[in-house]
Structure formats: structure tokens, C-alpha cells
Amino acid sequence: MEETIYSVTAGIIKSLDSDLESSYTKSILAELRNSINRDNDYSGIVWQLLFDKLPKDFLNNHRDGNLTKEESVILNTLQLYSVHQQGKNESVNLEEKEYVNDAGHFCVQYDGHNYHLDMKKSSDDQFTNHRVFQDASKLSKYVEEWASNFDKHSPNFDKSSSNEKKYTINFGGSLSNYRARLNDKTALDRRFNTMMAASTYEEFLNNLRHIIKIVKSKSTVQINYPKLAKDLYEFMGSEKDREKLQLIWSQSYYFKHNTGENSNEK
Structure with missing residues (x-):
């Protein structure tokens, strides 16, 4: 399975959440907080946490001293998490299974209250049609109707994914x-x-x-x-x-x- 920004970040945070009371985890979180606004002048423990967990395609293979977009956003997210987690015994991370329904011709995201459905007519188009649903059953019914018009031979098409009903809150x-x-x-x-x-x-x-x-x-x-x-x-x-x-x-x-x-x- 291809690793994503979501899955890699989730894996790192899960490893930290598993032992929040240990001195090692506390030192990592402290160093993450101290690394904020320090222009890459971070301690070795921060680099180790980041580079040990990231897949190769997220890393800067040129080794020119600059962070890739993937490295930057994951590091920045961990810094935010460390600020939020400070002084708390329970995890501040809302652990959810990620599910964004993207079957080539439509994409569904949940914002915690509404379902946002973006659609396109073919795999070569951009998502241009946008609808908002409050009710998951109405969304599913609409997606089924939309899916009936899909090109079944598209390599991106996965009709089974339209039956999923797990979405992530932003x-x-x-x-x-x-x-x-x-x-x-x-x-x-x-x-x-x-x-x-x-x-x-x-x-x-x-x-x-x-x-x-x-x-x-x-x-x-x-x-x-x-x-x-x-x-x-x-x-x-x-x-x-x-x-x-x-x-x-x-x-x-x-x-x-x-x-x-x-x-x-x-």
C-alpha cells in the first residue's frame, strides 16, 4: 500500500501516544516544541524521529539542506501536536481511520458536519462540480446514481469504495x-x-x-x-x-x- 502524508503522520503520532509518560517521549515532545521557528537548527532526536519514519519518496534525495514539502508539513504537524500535548496525560490526537472516497470521478470529504462531494466527468478532467450533503444516506444515494455513469474501464475506478461511510474531521x-x-x-x-x-x-x-x-x-x-x-x-x-x-x-x-x-x- 502506498504511504501517504496521513498514514505516515498517523504512524509517528501513534508511536508517541503509546508511551506518553516515558522520559524518552517527553524529551522528544520537548525538543519538537523547542524546534519551532529555529530554521532547521534542530536537535538530533528531532531529525531521527523524522527521517527514520519517512518513506524514501518523501525525503530530499539531493541532500542540499532543504526540506521537501512532505518533510516540512509532517515536521510542522508534529510541532503543533507537541504544543497541544504538553502537560496532558491523554492523547490530544483524534484517532480516526482515514477515508476519503476518491474513485477517479468523485471525491468525498467530511468536515465534521457536512459531506463535500466533488465530481468530474472523466479521469482527465479537474474536479469542477461541488455539492454539499448533511445526510450520509442522501450522499450515498447520489453517489450510486453518479457512479452508474462512470467509465467502468477506468484504471482509477473502484465502485466498491462508494459503500464506505467513514470520513475524517478537519x-x-x-x-x-x-x-x-x-x-x-x-x-x-x-x-x-x-x-x-x-x-x-x-x-x-x-x-x-x-x-x-x-x-x-x-x-x-x-x-x-x-x-x-x-x-x-x-x-x-x-x-x-x-x-x-x-x-x-x-x-x-x-x-x-x-x-x-x-x-x-x-
Whole structure:
């Protein structure tokens, strides 16, 4: 099975979560926190954690002193996790089986409240049609109808995957659960909106770190860190990828927990 940003990050965090009370794990987490904003001037234990776990195609084979996108987002995610995990005995990672339904002609992602379905007419096209569903059964019915029009000979087509119903929650969804319990949402909303307006990866990451510090001090919110790593990788992609990520996170964050929201459900 091909390794992904999600699976590699999940494996590293699972190994840390398995022994949170050990002096070794605590030293790793401390070094990860100390490595923030240090421009690659990290201790050997950080490099060992990163390079021992990453597959070869994630590594910089040129060895020119620069991190690949994969190395950067996984390291940054582990740094965020270490900040969140500090002083806690239970894992702050929301452990979920990753499932993003991508069968060549459609892709489904769950933001914690709504199912986002992107579709394309052929394997050579871009995902251009977008629908939002609140109800999984309506989503499944629509996907079955859509799947009936697929090219069954496409090498990317896997109709069996449309029967899966496990999706992952993104950072906006996790933060929305915390936001729903606040009497005054102004400060958190301001920080979130600032993050969503970020035009660079560094600015986005800095705001993300501040939000995690806020959540850490106030609540026991768990975050799906492997999913976060995957989303950070998307943010480092094209402008279209970044804008889509910001939209989905915003939709998740501002979901109204106490009302039935309108959607374009089929």
C-alpha cells in the first residue's frame, strides 16, 4: 500500500501516544516544541524521529539542506501536536481511520458536519462540480446514481469504495465543537478569520499555532493531526487548493450546531 502524508503522520503520532509518560517521549515532545521557528537548527532526536519514519519518496534525495514539502508539513504537524500535548496525560490526537472516497470521478470529504462531494466527468478532467450533503444516506444515494455513469474501464475506478461511510474531521470541524461551547466567540472568530486570510504558509502556520495554544489552555478538544498534516500539504499546493481548503475549514467552523442548516442536498 502506498504511504501517504496521513498514514505516515498517523504512524509517528501513534508511536508517541503509546508511551506518553516515558522520559524518552517527553524529551522528544520537548525538543519538537523547542524546534519551532529555529530554521532547521534542530536537535538530533528531532531529525531521527523524522527521517527514520519517512518513506524514501518523501525525503530530499539531493541532500542540499532543504526540506521537501512532505518533510516540512509532517515536521510542522508534529510541532503543533507537541504544543497541544504538553502537560496532558491523554492523547490530544483524534484517532480516526482515514477515508476519503476518491474513485477517479468523485471525491468525498467530511468536515465534521457536512459531506463535500466533488465530481468530474472523466479521469482527465479537474474536479469542477461541488455539492454539499448533511445526510450520509442522501450522499450515498447520489453517489450510486453518479457512479452508474462512470467509465467502468477506468484504471482509477473502484465502485466498491462508494459503500464506505467513514470520513475524517478537519481542523475547522474540531474547532467548531469547541466554539459551540463558548459564550463569547469574538476572540476565537477573529483569530480564525485572520488565519483564513493568510496568504503564505508561514503566516497560516503561525496563526494555527496560536489557535492551538488557545484551545489547549481552555478545553480538552482533540484534533485529527494526520488529517491536519494532509491539509497543510494541500495549503502548500496551488492557489486553488489553498482556497478550497480555506472554504471547507470555514464551512466546518461556522456550522450551526443547534439549527438545521440549508444545503444543496439532492
